[in-house]
Amino acid sequence: xxxxxxxxxxxxxxxxxxxxxxxxxxxxxxxxxxxxxxxxxxxxxxxxxxxxxxxxxxxxxxxxxxxxxxxxxxxxxxxxxxxxxxxxxxxxxxxxxxxxxxxxxxxxxxxxxxxxxxxxxxxxxxxxxxxxxxxxxxxxxxxxxxxxxxxxxxxxxxxxxxxxxxxxxxxxxxxxxxxxxxxxxxxxxxxxxxxxxxxxxxxxxxxxxxxxxxxxxxxxxxxxxxxxxxxxxxxxxxxxxxxxxxxxxxxxxxxxxxxxxxxxxxxxxxxxxxxxxxxxxxxxxxxxxxxxxxxxxxxxxxxxxxxxxxxxxxxxxxxxxxxxxxxxxxxxxxxxxxxxxxxxxxxxxxxxxxxxxxxxxxxxxxxxxxxxxxxxxxxxxxxxxx
Amino acid sequence: xxxxxxxxxxxxxxxxxxxxxxxxxxxxxxxxxxxxxxxxxxxxxxxxxxxxxxxxxxxxxxxxxxxxxxxxxxxxxxxxxxxxxxxxxxxxxxxxxxxxxxxxxxxxxxxxxxxxxxxxxxxxxxxxxxxxxxxxx
Numbered sequence: 001x002x003x004x005x006x007x008x009x010x011x012x013x014x015x016x017x018x019x020x021x022x023x024x025x026x027x028x029x030x031x032x033x034x035x036x037x038x039x040x041x042x043x044x045x046x047x048x049x050x051x052x053x054x055x056x057x058x059x060x061x062x063x064x065x066x067x068x069x070x071x072x073x074x075x076x077x078x079x080x081x082x083x084x085x086x087x088x089x090x091x092x093x094x095x096x097x098x099x100x101x102x103x104x105x106x107x108x109x110x111x112x113x114x115x116x117x118x119x120x121x122x123x124x125x126x127x128x129x130x131x132x133x134x135x136x137x138x139x140x141x142x143x144x145x146x147x148x149x150x151x152x153x154x155x156x157x158x159x160x161x162x163x164x165x166x167x168x169x170x171x172x173x174x175x176x177x178x179x180x181x182x183x184x185x186x187x188x189x190x191x192x193x194x195x196x197x198x199x200x201x202x203x204x205x206x207x208x209x210x211x212x213x214x215x216x217x218x219x220x221x222x223x224x225x226x227x228x229x230x231x232x233x234x235x236x237x238x239x240x241x242x243x244x245x246x247x248x249x250x251x252x253x254x255x256x257x258x259x260x261x262x263x264x265x266x267x268x269x270x271x272x273x274x275x276x277x278x279x280x281x282x283x284x285x286x287x288x289x290x291x292x293x294x295x296x297x298x299x300x301x302x303x304x305x306x307x308x309x310x311x312x313x314x315x316x317x318x319x320x321x322x323x324x325x326x327x328x329x330x331x332x333x334x335x336x337x338x339x340x341x342x343x344x345x346x347x348x349x350x351x352x353x354x355x356x357x358x359x360x361x362x363x364x365x366x367x368x369x370x371x372x373x374x375x376x377x378x379x380x381x382x383x384x385x386x
Numbered sequence: 387x388x389x390x391x392x393x394x395x396x397x398x399x400x401x402x403x404x405x406x407x408x409x410x411x412x413x414x415x416x417x418x419x420x421x422x423x424x425x426x427x428x429x430x431x432x433x434x435x436x437x438x439x440x441x442x443x444x445x446x447x448x449x450x451x452x453x454x455x456x457x458x459x460x461x462x463x464x465x466x467x468x469x470x471x472x473x474x475x476x477x478x479x480x481x482x483x484x485x486x487x488x489x490x491x492x493x494x495x496x497x498x499x500x501x502x503x504x505x506x507x508x509x510x511x512x513x514x515x516x517x518x519x520x521x522x523x
Binding site: 249 | 427472
């Protein structure tokens with residue numbers, strides 16, 4: 001799969017609170033903007049992948065979007081769940097292209113969790129991730145699940161609240177440079193620590209946003225990609241890892257299947273962590289970034305808390321992380337979360353990020369996770385084939 | 387009997403009915419494989435280690451240790467609003483499997499990783515009692 005496919009169009013819709021568009025309209029708006037970016041018409045799309053929407057669910061979601069757009073793909077798939085899965089569609093799209101099932105895949109994902117659902121309704125729906133018999137009776141909201149991981153990491157490795165807060169501060173700093181981001185006012189470590197406790201040890205500002213928004217990308221073969229107007233971005237490696245669904249069944253609270261996902265992606269790309277210029281990591285909660293940095297090999301196990309200190313993950317640092325602001329500060333509409341990491345990675349490799357551009361970025365790593373650190377996917381992109 | 391309007395009350399299934407029947411009798415039941423002797427929870431049709439079908443239900447001791455915990459300040463739904471702050475924990479049973487639970491019977495600030503706890507049961511209805519844990523006495 002290495003070097004065989006490329007992304008030739010990307011787009012984000014307006015994100016944050018976007019009452020002027022319904023969830024379905026956000027999917028289609030993201031698609032239209034990505035087609036414009038790629039410089040092609042909708043009839044050139046012969047593969048379509050979407051994710052499920054909570055605000056406007058349909059049993060056959062991808063088929064519904066195809067019908068709405070009046071496109072007639074020969075490859076059509078809906079991804080039912082978020083985080084890792086919605087990033088993993090990357091290699092399904094690539095496989096479809098490489099095996100000749102189709103030529104040009106549109107992946108579009110969106111949701112309307114604030115305007116279409118309401119913040120409280122969205123939070124309550126998220127909690128259905130818990131096992132109906134063995135977890136939900138105990139009343140865990142989603143932050144509680146991640147708090148269990150944060151506490152275990154703290155206990156095992158001495159990770160601190162200040163170190164977790166550093167992740168939120170870095171994401172907000174990057175968001176302040178991104179006019180599209182939902183939350184742009186810079187924050188300090190003290191602001192995170194002073195924010196309301198949600199589920200010890202996680203404060204409000206350790207938690208990602210609840211948002212409306214959508215994003216889309218267009219992928220085709222590396223050969224065809226040369227005919228598109230945009231500078232193509234190549235898929236170099238991709239890998240998945242799966243350890244559990246419910247956190248009660250996790251084999252470890254402090255090491256995740258990001259380790260396997262990352263190792264598989266690096267092996268396919270023939271690259272390692274030191275080759276990565278910019279990383280867009282799944283940051284639904286601050287401790288997740290710390291665990292991912294360890295499991296993806298950017299630092300030894302247990303060192304993630306110390307790794308994020310001293311500006312290392314900020315622009316200008318050794319490994320800029322979440323240059324768009326991430327789920328913590330850019331937006332988090334649920335299932336589409338990983339999509340904004342992909343569109344940002346592509347823009348970084350095109351060199352079109354303006355004030356938040358990582359100078360000379362050639363290799364970008366994107367990591368998505370879903371469930372409660374359950375399902376993982378890592379993708380590595382390059383501005384050139386390797 | 388505890389009041390629990392709006393709380394997610396479990397619906398036993400073919401597979402989990404023996405567990406909930408145990409809870410109704412205030413006994414914590416888990417599965418044990420007669421072939422490889424592994425204990426398991428959640429309930430499954432086969433042993434998750436050796437995939438044997440020689441699964442039996444046994445009473446667990448009810449002793450456990452806190453693996454990790456959190457104090458929930460923002461309730462998951464209005465049904466839990468009167469209970470904040472409440473402790474959601476993962477505990478490791480003496481037999482090995484992990485469970486999610488609430489730690490009750492002590493102030494949240496006294497809960498710690500590694501703390502020994504023991505099972506108690508909260509009756510939610512005639513059919514459903516929920517296993518929770520308190521500091522071991």
